[in-house]
Amino acid sequence: MxxxxxxxxxxxxxxxxxxxxxxxxxxxxxxxxxPQLLREASGLSADQLRQLREHVRKLKEEGGM
Known part of the structure; x- marks a missing residue:
């Protein structure tokens, strides 16, 4: 829905x-x-989580994933 x-x-x-x-x-x-990553990320602002997500996306692109 x-x-x-x-x-x-x-x-x-x-x-x-x-x-x-x-x-x-x-x-x-x-x-x-x-689980450790989730615990560390807990409490970050929405903007900080967006930045983290973008960083992870770039890491995956660089690593050929």
Missing amino acids: AELLGENVDQWISLAGRVPDDVPGIIHKQPTEM
Whole structure:
């Protein structure tokens, strides 16, 4: 429904008290590092998280992922 309304799907899933279906699998692929990254990122502002996301995207591009 969120897609039909042009809304952020992840935000709607969160409002329902759930996490997106792909997130548990992402965490399970890196069971030590991903939870640590989430804990470290907890408390950052939306702008700081955007900057972090952009940095991660660039790292992935540089690494050929």
